[in-house]
Amino acid sequence: MYILSPVSKRLLLVPILAVMAIQFLFVRTVWSLNMTNTYLHHKCFVDQGKFKPGSEYEENLKFIVEPIPVTSESFERGTKMEMVGEGPDLISFILQCRGDTSGPRCRSCYATALAALRRRCPRYKGRIIWYDQCILEISTIDSLDKIDYNNNLCMSNGKKVMAHYYSNSEWLDLIHNLTTKAIRQGNSKGMYYAAGETRLATENIYAMVQCSFYLSSKDCENCVRHNIKHYQDHLFNKQGARVLGKSCSFRYEFYPFLLEKTRP
Numbered sequence: 001m002y003i004l005s006p007v008s009k010r011l012l013l014v015p016i017l018a019v020m021a022i023q024f025l026f027v028r029t030v031w032s033l034n035m036t037n038t039y040l041h042h043k044c045f046v047d048q049g050k051f052k053p054g055s056e057y058e059e060n061l062k063f064i065v066e067p068i069p070v071t072s073e074s075f076e077r078g079t080k081m082e083m084v085g086e087g088p089d090l091i092s093f094i095l096q097c098r099g100d101t102s103g104p105r106c107r108s109c110y111a112t113a114l115a116a117l118r119r120r121c122p123r124y125k126g127r128i129i130w131y132d133q134c135i136l137e138i139s140t141i142d143s144l145d146k147i148d149y150n151n152n153l154c155m156s157n158g159k160k161v162m163a164h165y166y167s168n169s170e171w172l173d174l175i176h177n178l179t180t181k182a183i184r185q186g187n188s189k190g191m192y193y194a195a196g197e198t199r200l201a202t203e204n205i206y207a208m209v210q211c212s213f214y215l216s217s218k219d220c221e222n223c224v225r226h227n228i229k230h231y232q233d234h235l236f237n238k239q240g241a242r243v244l245g246k247s248c249s250f251r252y253e254f255y256p257f258l259l260e261k262t263r264p
């Protein structure tokens with residue numbers, strides 16, 4: 001009978017672990033790439049009413065949303081904003097793609113979001129939809145120069161992190177540093193955006209911060225600070241969390257979730 005000696009057992013274990021680690025990494029990479037255009041949430045603003053078929057409102061809306069040019073400056077920048085009409089027929093259109101999602105990816109997210117918004121909130125004048133890589137809002141309320149605190153989506157990883165494992169100061173520092181960086185870099189691309197990572201013992205924390213370019217740098221900072229405080233119960237001691245809004249967004253994870261790795 002053949003008995004494995006402790007040495008050969010160990011030799012056998014190492015390659016198996018290595019294969020498992022590679023598979024795990026592979027699955028994780030594929031999963032994060034598949035996050036493209038993942039639907040997260042939507043809201044129909046019932047109190048803003050509905051529009052009638054054939055109305056001037058509908059004509060104006062069509063003019064804004066269609067056609068979607070394959071290459072357009074908006075998608076390159078990753079953001080598009082339009083305002084048409086007035087009073088109850090005002091159309092405020094805001095598309096905000098995540099900072100790493102410009103060009104064809106932004107366009108693709110927009111096309112998906114627009115189709116879904118039509119399906120989920122048919123004929124509503126006010127509606128908003130969140131995708132992993134873009135937010136699209138159509139509304140009768142002109143909120144461009146104000147921070148929108150009402151339409152934020154907060155999501156966190158259900159897994160809690162042991163209190164002794166880390167103090168939250170790691171990701172908080174990173175978020176604050178990235179906010180400063182996003183503001184400093186200004187809005188040459190049409191938005192404030194910064195991404196980075198920090199080391200935590202044996203793991204990395206990856207994060208991003210983004211603000212709409214129509215906000216002042218002070219408001220960008222205020223928005224991020226306010227949302228950290230407001231959603232603290234959902235943000236602290238988690239294995240990753242995010243708050244996504246059209247004024248500001250931030251997210252931290254223990255895995256790289258952005259499409260292009262951005263080093264600080």
Ligand SMILES: *[C@@H]1O[C@H](CO)[C@@H](O)[C@H](O)[C@H]1NC(C)=O
Pocket residue numbers: 170173174177198
């Ligand atoms: C944040 O910035 C400070 C000051 O520049 C730096 O000392 C610190 O290491 C940074 N922390 C992170 C997590 O990026």
